[in-house]
Amino acid sequence: MKFRHFAGGLIAATIAAGPALADKLDDIIASGKLRCSVVLDFPPMGSRDADNNPIGFDVDYCNDLAAALGVDAEIVETPFPDRIPALVSGRVDVGVASTSDTLERARTAGFTIPYFAFTNVVLTKEDSGIDSYESLAEHTVGSVAGTYEGIQLEDDIKAWDKGGSFRPYQSQADVFLALAQGQIDATVVTSTVASSIVSGGKYEGLTIAGDAPYLPDYVGLIALRQEYGLLNYLDLFINQQVRTGRYEELYAKWLSGPAPDLTIDKAYR
Amino acid sequence: MGNYTFQWRQALRALPQMLDGALVTMQIAILSMLIGVTIAVFLAVMRNSKSRWLRAPATAWVEVARNTPALFQIYMAHFGLGSFGIYLSPYVALLAGIAFNNAGYLCETFRGSLRAIPSTQLRAGRSLGMGPATAFRLIVMPQMFRIAFLPTMNQMVWAILMTSLGVTVGMSTDLTGVTQDLNARSFRTFEFFALAALIYYLITKVVMLGARLLAWRLFRY
Numbered sequence: 001m002k003f004r005h006f007a008g009g010l011i012a013a014t015i016a017a018g019p020a021l022a023d024k025l026d027d028i029i030a031s032g033k034l035r036c037s038v039v040l041d042f043p044p045m046g047s048r049d050a051d052n053n054p055i056g057f058d059v060d061y062c063n064d065l066a067a068a069l070g071v072d073a074e075i076v077e078t079p080f081p082d083r084i085p086a087l088v089s090g091r092v093d094v095g096v097a098s099t100s101d102t103l104e105r106a107r108t109a110g111f112t113i114p115y116f117a118f119t120n121v122v123l124t125k126e127d128s129g130i131d132s133y134e135s136l137a138e139h140t141v142g143s144v145a146g147t148y149e150g151i152q153l154e155d156d157i158k159a160w161d162k163g164g165s166f167r168p169y170q171s172q173a174d175v176f177l178a179l180a181q182g183q184i185d186a187t188v189v190t191s192t193v194a195s196s197i198v199s200g201g202k203y204e205g206l207t208i209a210g211d212a213p214y215l216p217d218y219v220g221l222i223a224l225r226q227e228y229g230l231l232n233y234l235d236l237f238i239n240q241q242v243r244t245g246r247y248e249e250l251y252a253k254w255l256s257g258p259a260p261d262l263t264i265d266k267a268y269r
Numbered sequence: 270m271g272n273y274t275f276q277w278r279q280a281l282r283a284l285p286q287m288l289d290g291a292l293v294t295m296q297i298a299i300l301s302m303l304i305g306v307t308i309a310v311f312l313a314v315m316r317n318s319k320s321r322w323l324r325a326p327a328t329a330w331v332e333v334a335r336n337t338p339a340l341f342q343i344y345m346a347h348f349g350l351g352s353f354g355i356y357l358s359p360y361v362a363l364l365a366g367i368a369f370n371n372a373g374y375l376c377e378t379f380r381g382s383l384r385a386i387p388s389t390q391l392r393a394g395r396s397l398g399m400g401p402a403t404a405f406r407l408i409v410m411p412q413m414f415r416i417a418f419l420p421t422m423n424q425m426v427w428a429i430l431m432t433s434l435g436v437t438v439g440m441s442t443d444l445t446g447v448t449q450d451l452n453a454r455s456f457r458t459f460e461f462f463a464l465a466a467l468i469y470y471l472i473t474k475v476v477m478l479g480a481r482l483l484a485w486r487l488f489r490y
Contacts, residue, residue, distance in 0.1 A: 012401030081449065084456045088273045107279075108456035144437055146453025154441075154450075167359055168450065174348075178439065181351040224272050 014096035028093050035069050036062035037078035037092040041171055044183040044192060044254040045098050045116075052198035057254040061115065062096045064246065066208040068237055077109050079171075080146055081082065084109060087224055094234065095222035110225040112234040113243070114218035117260040120149045122209040123194045124186035125179065132210050148217045149188045176203055188212045192255055238262075273459065280460035283451050287461075290447035290466050294351075295476075297364055298429040305371025305428070306421070310410070312376035313383060327376065334373020339431050342366045347438035353400065360442070363435040367428050374424055375417075382416040383409070413490045422480045426473045433469075444468060 028034050038046045044084075046056040054075040064260045066073030078086045078097060086092045087109065098118075101111040124130045136153075137160040143150035145168035150160065154166040167184060169175045174195065178184045180203040194208050221238070223230050241247045242262060251259035315327035334342070343366030346357055357365060386409055394404030414421075433445040441444045448465040453459050 009366055016363055081452065088459070090272075102454075107458045108276075145371075145436065145441075145449055151454060166441065168436070168441050168446070169439045170437050174437075177348055179352070181348070181356075182354070183347070183351050203397075226272065244300045263350075 019143050023229040024093060024224065024227040025233055028069060028071060028230070032071050032096065033074055034062070034066040034069055035076050035092045036065070036094050036096045037083055037086045037162045038062060039080055039097045040075075040077045040084075041173065042098060042193075043196060057116070057250055058096045058098065060250050060253070061241075062094075064241065065096070065234075065237055069233075080144065080224070083222065087222065093223070094230070097222070098219045099221075099222050100217050101220040102148075108225065110227060110231050110232060111220040111222055113238055114220055114262045115238045115247075116216040116219050117188040117262060118148075118190040118192065118219065119260070120152075120188050120212040120214050120217065121191045121194045122186055122212055123179065123189050123197070123206060124209045125182070125208050125236050127206045129144045130186050130209050133188075133212050135190075136186055137162040137164050140165050140167065140183075141188070142169055142178055143187050143189070144169060144172050144175055149190065149212065149214065152212075152214050153188045172184070176206075179203070179206065182200070204260050218262070270366075275460060276457060277460060279455065279457055280451075280464050283461070283462070286451070286467060287444060287447055287464060290442060290444040291472060292312075293442045294429065294432045294444040294469075295472060297360070297367065297432050297435075298425065298476075301364055301367040301371055301428050302421075302425050304368040305375055305424070307369070308372035309379055312372060313379035314405075316376065317382055317383060330369075331373045331376050334370050335377070339366065339370050340434050340437060341432050342369055342469055344437055345472055358388035359435060359438045359440040362438050363432065363440055363443075367431050370431065374427075375421060378417045378420045378424070378472055379413055382413045385416050386412050416486055418480075418488065422477060425476060425480065429476065430469065 012116075022030070036058075038050055038056070038188055040046045040054055040056075042056075044052065044056055046058045049055045054077070059075055060224055062075060063073045076086065076092050078092065078095070080097075083095050083097050083099060087095060095109075098113070098116065099105070099109075101114065105111070121132060122130065122136065128139075130136060137157070140156065141153060141164065143153050143166070150166075150168055154168070157164045157166045167178070169178060172189070174198060175184075175187050175189075185208070191211075197203065198206050198208060221234050222236065241250075245260075248259050312327045312330060315323040316331070318324055343363055346366040346369070347359065347362035350357055350362075390408050390412065391401075391404050394408040395401065399407065432443050435443050436445050436449055441450060444465055448461050452461045455461075
């Protein structure tokens with residue numbers, strides 16, 4: 001009788017412990033599906049084509065990752081502010097969403113090594129008289145809420161304290177609308193977005209007025225902080241993407257010019 | 270949620286910033302109510318008027334204010350007017366949008382209250398030698414505010430909560446704006462938004478308590 005209780009308990013414990021041992025990486029492989037959160041109003045990283053299908057660098061990156069894992073990819077559209085809730089609530093497995101790897105955020109989310117890097121430029125109207133980043137100090141400027149460049153610009157405007165003000169808008173489209181209307185005098189955006197909007201012709205009279213002197217905005221993939229198995233796999237995957245030339249290939253497909261260097265001189269990782 | 274560890278200390282450290290935001294939120298809500306109530310009294314009188322030229326604009330205001338989303342009204346105050354070269358800052362656009370909305374709703378509240386006041390009240394005032402405006406101001410309006418008081422406070426709560434829509438027009442200093450900024454920097458989404466929800470709850474409770482006290486002083490017979 002005693003033995004039967006013991007054996008039963010042991011079996012029950014084994015069954016109960018079973019799923020707990022499997023980590024996120026196991027879960028993804030077992031489910032046959034990789035769910036990536038991708039921001040789809042951020043071309044050329046993520047957007048939709050004429051048939052409403054998700055396209056972009058991040059979408060291709062997710063598909064490559066799914067292929068490497070031997071599973072099917074599922075793109076889950078996720079606005080910038082929803083990236084962490086999507087991960088935590090289990091709606092997605094990985095964030096392929098141009099997430100800047102700040103130390104403050106890394107206290108909450110798990111970051112991989114950088115898989116992409118942005119540089120930022122000042123975008124303004126031709127007649128605004130703004131010719132450099134420093135000349136933004138006295139102006140009303142805006143950017144997308146919660147982005148790397150938006151946070152830096154807001155901090156600089158506050159530090160300069162020369163009568164300028166910062167407005168965080170909810171989407172890139174609202175920022176361009178505000179700039180085109182004259183509600184704001186300038187914005188700081190990633191060089192890729194700036195050149196596509198200037199050449200796009202949707203808004204007239206916009207011009208790029210120099211670089212923003214920020215450190216390169218390195219972005220990583222994100223996963224839950226405690227999922228070391230998955231994060232390790234993602235690091236290796238990014239390394240392989242660069243090693244095999246796939247990173248350059250995707251860069252050439254979605255952007256132009258030389259692909260940014262993802263390594264940092266004189267430091268590991 | 271089993272895979273998320275709440276870090277309340279980090280959120281509580283940002284509490285002073287959030288409380289600053291709460292002050293801006295209360296400021297906008299109170300100003301929007303003062304403006305809204307003033308406009309609503311005129312709209313209610315206009316809608317009760319016999320002249321079509323007074324009735325029509327008031328009706329149009331009420332129809333738009335009550336039958337379109339507040340988000341749309343605030344967005345239009347910023348980007349809509351902006352396309353005509355009229356630039357309202359996020360603060361003013363938010364205030365204008367909510368005041369517009371308040372005026373529309375309160376107009377109908379006041380109009381209903383006016384109906385509840387017997388016309389003999391006005392005539393009694395007139396028989397004492399008051400002019401129509403004086404009689405309305407001294408006899409009818411105090412009764413109207415008394416009847417409309419609770420629905421007006423309802424609108425006040427609604428105004429406080431509507432201020433959270435300011436983020437759509439670039440508002441960064443109110444409670445939601447501050448919360449969103451903190452969230453973007455730290456990714457501590459759940460802590461910051463839970464704290465913000467609690468602060469909104471407390472603001473409305475405090476305002477309601479203040480209103481009760483005010484009503485107790487103003488409206489006793």
